Amino acid sequence: MTKRKYVYDWPRPAVTVDMALFTVAGALNQLRLEVLLIQRDEEPFRGRWALPGGFVQEHEDLHAAAARELAEETGLREVILEQVGAVGTPGRDPRGHTITVVWAGLVPGDRAVLKASGDARAAKWFDVIALPKLAFDHDVILRLALSHLRHRLAEAPVCFELLPSSFTLSELQAVTEAILGRQLDRRNFRRKVQELGLVEPSEGTRQEGAHRPAQLYRFVPGAFERYRGKERSLPF
Amino acid sequence: MTKRKYVYDWPRPAVTVDMALFTVAGALNQLRLEVLLIQRDEEPFRGRWALPGGFVQEHEDLHAAAARELAEETGLREVILEQVGAVGTPGRDPRGHTITVVWAGLVPGDRAVLKASGDARAAKWFDVIALPKLAFDHDVILRLALSHLRHRLAEAPVCFELLPSSFTLSELQAVTEAILGRQLDRRNFRRKVQELGLVEPSEGTRQEGAHRPAQLYRFVPGAFERYRGKERSLPF
DNA sequence: GGCTATTAGTGTTATTCTCACACTAATACT
């Protein structure tokens, strides 16, 4: 622990992390985008649904705090979380002034074995178009996170986390569409992901139902980073 | 003030705001990108140069805190600040665990009448390619802010804040180039800003030196918002 | 007055990206 030479101690806002985790669910041709909510078991807003989250402890990294709270409240581990930003409007938390750092992430449906604990009475996936009334200003925060996610995903369809290691292009497209909330042209989609080198054919095919089997693909490790890295390196 | 029903009181990280303000300086054809630094007059890092910033007070909005600290330390007011993100790596502040919310902004050179006060011994603009050693992790934060700014500016050249109400297209281009750190084609640049409807000719011309006078332009209020608003509205 | 230096201002073309669009292939089921 760092030796603190210059202490300071006065009333200060608290810091929390809030996580907006998304997944997709339902039939391939009718995937829904769902967000993970917990039912609060503590005041304030006891019984209300809310984004998982909690206080950042002293000497804890923000990202680590997000991962810890997520694991505590929902049992989910090793989720890739991306920072969305900080929100600190006074009055957003009745307990006192609280600044929250918002994170967004994607988790596959099959890892979604949720174990509510900690401050959470229950943890459940909700369709984003049919949400209950949320605690705090979590409706605003959720919108922020979703918008962030959609901007990121519009760059390239990298929904790694939502798919098994081997998947068909139709699956990738269905998932992308579910998150973006709009349909995409199949041929353009396939051409794009292949030209970008984001995926490569893996062995085997998958067939479900009475139709032509689909080629399986896998993500090319690091391809997205390489693709994004092309944004010219800055002189400074 | 909100009545606090559910108090909580345990060791918690502090919250600061840090502002990376940029301006451009120098001859039109050789503009430098400069960042505003203050010389700390307090421990820790007394005497070191740092980004202006300071603690968020209880019940203070994050944006308001940023504006207040900026005014206190440098005398600058009514600067447009955009949130970059939050950084809270443990150990980044020797006084204890501190989470900082980073803001970026642009200010015109002529408003750059800096009055150092508060925790600041001095306030000065520095060329971003010739920076002194900075306090805390402000080198990392500055890089973050600059990268944010460049991404935003690559969308459209909206350097409103850096130019007088009336300006020539050459000036606008020079400023844009200084921030992006690369040259742009003059014809393509002029065509683009005009087609996007971001600027409109204003009255008069400006002439400096032995050459053809330049048409003056002004920004069209709200044009950028309208332009960005085109990003399809989301169903959710 | 004419020459020079300097910045302002303008169009075209090749290339790349985006988007809309329709048919054939392979399979299971009857």
Added chain:
DNA sequence: AGTATTAGTGTGAGAATAACACTAATAGCC
């Protein structure tokens, strides 16, 4: 053999982007 279903493929029009060079207007100098 026929039907239903999803997988898989190419092309062309239009838009955006990027590269490129000359003329226009002025001040200063001779």
